[in-house]
Amino acid sequence: MPYHDAFELLRDEHIAEANSQALLFRHKKTGAEVLSLVNDDENKVFGITFKTPPDDSTGVAHILEHSVLCGSRKYPVKKPFVELIKGSLNTFLNAMTFPDKTAYPVASQNLKDFYNLVDVYLDAVFFPLITEDTFRQEGWHYELEDVEAALVYKGVVFNEMKGVFSSPDAVMRDLSQRSLYPDVTYGKSSGGDPKAIPDLTYSQFKRFHEKFYHPSNTRAFFSGDDEAGERLAILDAYFSQFEAAPVDAEVELQPRFNAPRKIVATYAGTKEKGKPRHGMVQLNWMLDPPADRTEALSHGMLSYLLVGNPAAPLRKALTESGLGEGMTGGGIGSGLRQPMASFGMKGIDAADAEKVEALILSTLEEIAKTGFAPEQLEAAANTFEFSLRENNTGSFPRGMSYMFNALGTWLHGGDPIAPLAFEGSLTALKEKAAAKHFESEIRRLLLDNTHRTSVVLSADPEQGAREAAREAEILAGVRKGLDEGALRQTVADTEKLKALQETVDDPADLAKIPTLTLADLPREIRKVPMDLGTLGDVRLFYHDLPTLGILYLDFGFDLHVLDKDLLPYLPLFGRALLQTGTSKEDFVSLTQRIGRSTGGIAQHRGLSARQGSDGSAAWFFLSGKAVPDKFGEMLDIMGDVLLDARLDNKARFRQMALEEKAGFEARMVPAGNSIVDTRLKSGLTEASWIAEQLGGVSYLQFLRGLVERVDSDWAGVEAALVRIRDTLFNRGRMVINVTVDGSLWERARPEIEKFLGHLPNGDFPAADWSIDYRPRSEGLIIPAQVNYVGKGANLRQLGFELTGAANVAIKFLNTTYLWDKVRVQGGAYGGSSRFDLTSGNFSFLSYRDPNLLKTIDAYDGASKALHAPIGDNDLTRSIIGVIGDVDGYEFPDAKGYSSMWRYLTGTTDAIRQQRRDEILGTTQADFKRLAEAVDAIARHGHVVVLGGETAITSANDKRPGLLDVTRVM
Template identity: 60%
Template sequence: MSVHAAFDLVRDETIPEIASDVRLYRHKKTGAEVMSYINDDENKVFGITFKTPPEDSTGVAHILEHSVLCGSRKYPVKKPFVELIKSSMNTFLNAMTFPDKTAYPVASQNLQDFYNLVDVYLDAVFFPLISEDTFRQEGWHYEADGTQMPLAYKGVVFNEMKGAYSSPAALLGKVSQLSLYPDNAYGVNSGGDPKAIPDLTYDYFKNFHRRFYHPSNAKIVFYGDDPEGRRLEMLDEYLSQFDAAPVDATVKLQPRFHEPRHIESTYAATEAEPGKKTGMITVNWMLDEIEDPETVLALNVLEHVLVGTPAAPLRKALTDSGLGEGLTGSGLADDLRQPYFTVGLKGIDEGDGGKVETLVLDTLRKLAADGIDPLTIEASMNSFEFALRENNTGSFPRGMALMFRTMKNWLHGGDPFDSLTYEKPLEALKARVAAGEPVFETLVDRHLNSNTHRVTVLLRADTTQAEREVAEERERLDGVAEGLDEAGREDIVEITAKLKALQDTADPPEALAKIPSLGLNDLDRVNKPIPIERDTLAGARLYTHPLPTNGVIYLDLAFDLRRVPAELLPYLSLFSRALFQTGTAREDFVSLTQRIGRSTGGVGASRSISMMRDTASVAAWLFIRGKAVPDKADELLAIITDVLTSANLDNRERIKQMALEEKAGFESGIAGRGNGIAAGRLGASLNPASWANEQSSGVSYLFFLRELLKGIDNEEGWLRIKAALYAIRDLVIDRQSMVLNVTSDAGLWNAFRPKLEGFVAALPASDAAPRLWLPSTPVNEGLTFPGQVNYVAKGANLYTLGYEHTGATAVALRQLNTTYLWDKVRVQGGAYGGSASFDPFSGGFVFTSYRDPNLLETLAAYDGAAQWLKQGIGEQDLVRSIIGAIGAIDTYRLPDAKGFTSLMWELTGNTDENRQVRREQILDATTTDVSRFADVLGEVARAGQIVVLGSETAIKTANQERGGFLSVTKVL
C-alpha cells in the first residue's frame, strides 16, 4: 500500500462486520479528513459533508445546498446537477441538509461515471458560482411583472418549506425538536421557516459558504471497489488549492433543563366534523452525549423494545388507551450531538393532552419498576442483530449508510470507527441480558424517567390559521411595496424580468460540453440477467434465484387478488395488516409479534396492482414476504401458516385501531405525498389497475375508512366488516394459484425445498374466478386541504389516444423531465418539483407538480410541453438522455431485491426478450422518436384530465378564472 504524499495515514483497520479495509487519512495542507473503505462492492460511493450549524431559521444552509449545484468554476452552466441526472448512470445523486451538517453524496456502479460525479461535486462545493440570481431562484425573491402589480414571494426552497409547514406531522416533529434545544443550533430550523426565509440576505448567504465550505471543515468518504490511489489524487487536486483555516463550526451543548416544560402550538386546519379529534402531542427527552458504543447500541435496541412494533409495550399502551388514532413519528433521533427520544399520539381530543402525557410517564415508570417482558427483549435483540448482520440497506447504497452512521461521532470530534464494529458491544450486551441484568429497565430509568430535560408539545388545530398566514404574508408584502419609491418598484420588475430571461436562456453548447458524460459506446447493449429457475412445487408455480445471500433465505409468496370483488377492494390494506397484527388461533398478537422477532428477520404483507404487459389484463397480488436463517426456516413457515389460516380477523379492537392509524396516517401525510395522491386520483379513470389502487390506498380509501369507523362500533357494521375480511381470506389464500419465490445461496435451497413443499400442501385450495374491475369516469377535480401549496396533475391514457409505445419513450420523458419541466415548473414556477411519468403496461401518462405555488400557470406549462418537444433536441441532449434512461434500467440491487424484481417481471409478463427489445430501442432512439412523442402530448393538452390537490382558495380562484372547470371535493 502506498499513501499519497499529500495525506497522512492516521489509522488502518480491517473490519469484518462490513467486509472492508478502512483507512482514515488527513490531508496535510488543509486538515481535511477522509474515510476510505476498500471492498468489492461495485456500487461505489463518494460523499463530502460539512458541519453547517445555522444561527437562525432563514434556511441559509438549505438554500446553499440547492445553490452550489447550480454552476461552478469548472462547469459554468445553470444546472450541472440536472445535466448529471439526465446523463449519468448514478445509483444515487442528491444533497441533504441536516440540523448540523450538509452532505453531498453520489454513487455509481460505472467507474468513469463515478469519477465524473465526484469531479462535478467537488468543483460545486468548493468553487460554486452562487450568483445573486441563483440565490433568488433557489432561495427567495420579490416578484412583480409590473410596477402596479402586487408583490409576491418566489423561490424553490421558500415553496418547499411552505409545503413542509403544511404537514401537521412534519410541523409537530420540527416543533418538538426545536423546543428541546432553545440555546443551540438545533433550536432553529436549518431547512428554513417560510416566515424567516425572506430575512436572508445575499451577503449573509455568500459568507455562510465562505465560513463553512472549506476543506478544514470537511469530512470525506470513499467506498467501494475503485482504486484507492485515484481517490486521493482526485481529492488533492481540489484540496491543495486551499490552505488550512480555522473553522468555528462547533455545535455547543444545550444546557440541561432543571424541570420539564410544556409548549402549545397550532397547525392550519379546516372546519372539522363534529366529534373529530384534531390534536397531536409528543413527549420528548433530550439525552446527553453518548459515545460508548455499547450504550449507543443498547439505546437503539431500547427504541425497538418500546415502540418498534405494534406490540411494543409503550406503543401498545398508547394505542390501546383509545386516547388517539395513531402514534406520531416516535423513537430515538441519534444523529444529533445530543440525541433525543420522542413518543406521542395524533388524533387526540385537545383536552386529553395531559392524559396522554401521564400515560406515557406512568407506562415508562411501570416498565422500569416491574420489568419488561423478557420475550419482548429477546425479540428486539434478535431483530436488531439480524439487521446488523444482514446489512440490507435496500436501494440506499451501503456506503452511504456507513457514511451517515459514522458522521455523528466523527463530526463532533469522536471516533468514526466506533460505529463500524458491532461484534464486541453486541456480545457484551447479550451477555448482560443473559445474566439477568435489567439493562433496558435501567436505560429507561436513567434516560427517561429521571430526565428533567423533557418537553411536552401539544399541537392544536386552528381553522383560521391558513387564512391568517396568507393575510400576514400579503400584509408583509404590501408593507414592502408601500415603502418603495418608483425606482424601487422598477428594480423589482427589472429583477423579475431579468431572472425569467436568464431562466429561459439556454446554456451555450460549449459550456454544456464541459459536463463530463459517458458515451453510447460505454453502455452495454445487453441487459444484466438475474438468475432464475422455473419449476412447480405441490402444484404451485415456483421460481428460485441462486444468489449470494450471506446465509439468509428470502421467501416470497404471491396470492392472486383478482378474485376480490370491487366492493371489497377498500378492505385490502386492513386485511394485509390484520394477518400479522390480530393474533392467531394459537396466540394473541403480542405473542405472535414476539415470535416473529425471536425467530425471523421479519415477515409481513404487501400488495401490488398493475396492468400486465401487452394485454388488457390486471396483475394484482398479495405478497407475504419473510426471511430467516436456515435453522429457523421451519419456524418461518409455521408462522406464515398460522397467519394465513387462523389470523383473528374478528379481533374488533385491533381492527378498529388499525383503521384509526390508517386514517390518521393518511391525513397527517397528505402534504408529504400530495403529487402521488393527485396522480392516483387521476389514474383511477385511466385503467382498472389504477382504479383498484385508488380504491385501496387513495382518496377513496380515506373516505372509506371514515365511513367504516362510523359503523364499526355497532353490531351490524362490525358484522359487515368482519365478513368482508374473512371473505377476502377465503377467496385469496389458495395454494393452487399461489406463486412461490425463493432467493438464497444455492446450497441452502435443497434443504429448504422439502420443508416448503410440506408447507404448500397444507394450505387450503380455492376455485374462485377473477372479477371484473372497471375504471371510474374521468372528472376534472379539485381536492381541497388546508395547505399553502398545490399538487397539480394532468394526464391521459396514451394508448386510447393512438400512441404506440417504444423504448424511445423513456428517452423523451428523460429530456422532458430534466429540461422543460425542471425549467418551467421548478426554476421559473418556483415549485419544489415537476415531472412526467408513463406506464408502458397501461398507457397511463401523467404530469405532476410538488409543493407548487401555482395552479393555472402549471397547467399552461404542461400544455406547452408538446410544442417545446416538437422543436426537437440536439444530438448532445439525445445521447445524454439515452444514457440516463439506461441508467434507470441498470439500477443497483441487493440479492433479495434481485429475486423479488425477477418475480415481478414474471407476474406482469415482462419477459427477458421484451426488456432486451426495450433496451435496444432506447439505445437506438433518434430525434424523430422524441418528436413523435410530442404529437401525443398535444392530445394530452387538448383532452387530458386534471386533478389538483390544493388549498380551497387556490382552487376557487382557478375556477373563477376558468369557468368552474374543477369539481370540488374536500379531502381534509
C-alpha cells in the first residue's frame, strides 16, 4: 500500500523480536532514508541523525549540537529546547554527539505532544538561527569585563569538556580511542579538546552545518503506535524544501598497524605519600567491522564471557592479581565502524604497567587454549537471550534502543533492519559456541591482532597548575596583541553577549512553540494494581501486570534493625552476598548458576524520608527475575545468597573494597553535582544523613579506612558483616513484592511461601539512630578545572510548608533564571534546583561550573525571578512539564516496584492525587511562597563546593570563613 507519494518504500518486513512492522523508505527528492517501526508501544520515539565526522578536535559537532537547539526559523526564541523541557510531556528529550554522528531523539506517550516535539526538532536541525552570539555562548569566546581585567575563555561546551577531561577515566578513554585511529575521524576528540576548542572559528562552524545537516545525509527513525503515513507527511514538509545534494560524510577505515604501539601520558591528579598506586594502563585493539548480526552478537557475548561479570576469567584474573584496584575498559564495544576492544586496570603502580599487560595477554592465551567451561557458555547464552527477549530498557525508551541498534549498520551503508532481529543469529551463535568459536575468536580478534595499543597514565600533581598557567599565558599573549581599541571592543562584545542573554524573548515568538493545554492533561493519577496482604507471616505486595511471562520478585528487609555504625558496610555487604560464593560453591560457580537459571539477581537499597515523619524509609532489597520453569531455582539461589554467603572470604572482600573505592573516586568528577547534593543534605534529615554514609564523601572516607582494616582487623570487619546478616535477614521486618500476571502468580505463590519457611523468624527491635547531624558549609578539594557548587536548607525547618505547586515554580526557576544565570551567562554545563516535598530539603546545584562565588550570588538572587509576575503561557508550560515528570513512562517491573515503594514511604494514592491537584491548580501565589522560601535559603542556607583548590581558596580569601576546607582527592 502507498504510504506517501514523496517516499519510495524499500522494505516492508515484520520483526517478531521487536513486535513491529518495519518499513524502510527513501525520500524521492533528497534521498533521505527513514526507518519506521509500527508497533503497540505507547511511548513513541522519533530521532533524526546525521553523519558528522569531525576532522579536528575543536568540538565543532558538539558545539553545533548545542547550538541548533537555541532558536530556529519557525521558532525564533533563545531556547526552544528549554521551553520543551519546561512545557512538554516528553519521556525523553535530548541530543547526543558521537564520534561519527549526531542524534536528536525525542519520545512521548501523548500523540499531540509527540508531534509537537518532532516539529520543533526538525525545524531546529534544518533551519537553525546559529548566530555568532550563539556560537560564542555555546562554544567559546573571550570574556573581558573591563579593559584592566584579565582575559578569560568562556563557553558552555568549553567548560563542559574541561569537566570531562578532569576525570582520569575520561582521559584514558580519549587517549585509547585516539591511539587506535590516528589517521581517521575516530582519532579526534569529537566532544572537543579544551586546548583545541578556541581554534574553531564561526565560519568553520557554519560550514559544518551547511555540509552535514541536509536531508541527503539524514537517517530518520520512528517507533510507536502512531500512524505511518502521518510520520512521512511530517518529514516531507521539511525534506521537500531541499534539493538532493551529495554529502561526503563517510567514515574512512583506519589502516592497520603492523605492530603494537605504546603511549605514555599523565593526568592531573594527586599522589598520596607512600602510596604509589595512582597509575592506569589499558590495552586496546581495533577490530574489523562485523560482517553480520551473528558476528555483532558474537562480539557482545565474547565481551561478556571475558569481563562481563565479576567471575568472568579475564576480569577475575585482573582483580585478583593484586596489581591494581579495579578494571578499566569496556570490553568489546559496538559504537564505532571499526569496533574497539579495551581491557586494563586503574589504581596501579605505573611501574607495574607491563605486568598488567602481560597478565592480560597471558590470560587471553590460556583461555584460547583451554576454552570456556560449558557452564560459562550456558550462563552467557542464557543471560544474553533473556536480555534480548525481555528488552527492558528501564527509563530509556525502548524505541531508542531500536534506533541506535539500527544506526550501527545503517550509518555506514548497511542493513538497518537486520540488527532488530536476533532469533536466527542467536541460534547460529549457540551452535558455533559448541565448536570452540569463542576461543578461536580470542585468537583472531585479539592475540593475533597487531593493531593494538598500550596506554599508560600516571598522576601528575603539577599538571593542573601547568595547564592553567599555559592557558593564562595564551590568554595573556592574546591580550597583549590587542590595542586599546580592540580591548574596548572585546569589553563591548562581552557586554553585548550578556545583554542578549538577559533579553526576554518576544511573547509572540514564544507563543509559536507548540504546546498542549491544561485540558489535554489527565486530571487523575495513574494507579497501579496492588493487592496488599500476607504470605505466611510476611507482608506481601502483589501487582497483576502483563510481564511477558517473567516473574519480578523483590525481598525487602528493614534497615532500622541495624545499629547505625553498621550502615556504611551495606554497599559492600550487598556485593559480598553475590560475589563471595557460598559454602557449597565458589563465587564463579554461583555467578554461572545465576546466569544459567535467571534473568539476573541484584541487590540495592531504598532510602527516603517518610510522609508526616522525621524518620526514614530505609530498606535493603534482593531482587530477581525468572521465567516460569526457573522460579524454584531462582528462589534456591536467593536463599543461598541470603543465608550462606561466604562473608569470611577475606581476599575477595578486600578486592571488592578496592574496586568500590576506585569506582567512587572515578565518579567524583563526572557525578560531582550528586556528590555535592548528598553532602549538602546530610546535615538536614535522617534519610539524607544515611545517604551520605552509604554513598557520599563520608562513605569514601570509610572505604579508605576499611581497605586498611581488612588487613589489620579482619576479624572485626567479618564480625560486622555477620551481624548485619544475622540481624537483617529475618521475616519479622520483611516485605515481599511480586510483579507478574495472574496466571503465573498462582504457580509461583506456593513456591515463594515454601521458601519463606526457611528464613529465620526473629523480629529485632528498631536500633537507636539518634544522630547529631547539623549542616555546615564546606569546600571539598579535588584536582579539577571546574566546580560543583551547591547551596541549600530544609524549608520545613525554616518554617515553610509548601505544596505540590512548588514543583511548578521550581520547573520555571530551573528553565528560566537558573538556566540563564548559571549556564548561559555563567558558562557552566548546568544549573538547577531540587526540592523534595516529603522531607522539605531544597538545594541549588551547578555542574561543571567555571565559577564559584558568582554562582552563589545567582542562587541568592533567585527569588527575584519568582516574585516577578509570570505569564499565563509560562505558567501553563511549567504545569505541563511537571505533570510530564510525574507521569513518566515505566515498564511493568518498575511500576510494581514504585507502587510498593510509595506504600513504604507513606505516599498514598490520596496524597498523590492531592499533589496532582495542587500542581494543576498552581497560581502566582505559589510562586511567591517559594520566593519567600528561597529568600530564607539566601540568608540561612549553607554551601558545599566540590572543586579545584585555587577556586576554593580564592573564594575563602574574598569571603573569609565561607567554607571549611577538606581535601578529598
